[in-house]
Amino acid sequence: MSEVMPEADGLAQVRALLATGRQPSMGETLRVSLVEVDRGRSVFEGRPDASVLNPMGGVHGGYAAAMLDSACGIAAHSSLKAGQAYTTLELKISYVRGLTKESGLCRAEGRVVSVGRRVAFAEASLHDERGRLCATATSTLLVFEAQPSP
Numbered sequence: 001m002s003e004v005m006p007e008a009d010g011l012a013q014v015r016a017l018l019a020t021g022r023q024p025s026m027g028e029t030l031r032v033s034l035v036e037v038d039r040g041r042s043v044f045e046g047r048p049d050a051s052v053l054n055p056m057g058g059v060h061g062g063y064a065a066a067m068l069d070s071a072c073g074i075a076a077h078s079s080l081k082a083g084q085a086y087t088t089l090e091l092k093i094s095y096v097r098g099l100t101k102e103s104g105l106c107r108a109e110g111r112v113v114s115v116g117r118r119v120a121f122a123e124a125s126l127h128d129e130r131g132r133l134c135a136t137a138t139s140t141l142l143v144f145e146a147q148p149s150p
């Protein structure tokens with residue numbers, strides 16, 4: 001994204017991605033989509049199915065982790081100035097309720113807590129189609145100067 005619009009701020013970059021209607025490859029693999037973005041806020045949706053189960057038959061914990069990491073990351077991205085980049089340093093997940101292939105359309109909403117010169121903090125929560133809280137996350141992200149593309 002920042003490679004495509006390096007002169008734009010984070011919100012403009014994410015909005016440009018949203019406008020294409022395409023998802024990065026991880027989103028395509030998991031069939032998880034960014035559906036909303038504002039400055040400091042993002043929403044992802046996904047419908048877990050039989051392709052994302054763990055050996056116990058529940059939804060693999062990585063599915064919710066991927067949605068929550070994405071929600072925290074894009075919430076932080078949308079708060080950045082032009083020329084800044086970021087990456088997740090740490091992600092803490094609380095699995096409150098198990099997801100199943102019957103959970104329906106799940107929504108992960110991310111929110112930035114603070115953005116400093118070097119570190120951003122974000123949090124996210126994931127609800128199932130019935131509106132039940134299934135998982136929460138807190139994330140620490142490193143903010144750094146974007147490297148120009150070679």
Ligand SMILES: CC(C)(COP(=O)(O)OP(=O)(O)OC[C@H]1O[C@@H](n2cnc3c(N)ncnc32)[C@H](O)[C@@H]1OP(=O)(O)O)[C@@H](O)C(=O)NCCC(=O)NCCSC(=O)Cc1ccccc1
Nearest residue numbers: 053054055056058059060061062094095096097098099134
């Ligand atoms: C069950 C508990 C851990 C604890 O809940 P508590 O503190 O006791 O709370 P509470 O009693 O309020 O129950 C809440 C609701 O849960 C239901 N329920 C309760 N017990 C069971 C049960 N035994 N089985 C099924 N459901 C149970 C209970 O009826 C209630 O539902 P209801 O309101 O009646 O409709 C809950 O926090 C949870 O499910 N977290 C999600 C964990 C998760 O999904 N982790 C990620 C996947 S792991 C992975 O992938 C790693 C891996 C990968 C690859 C290879 C190997 C491994």
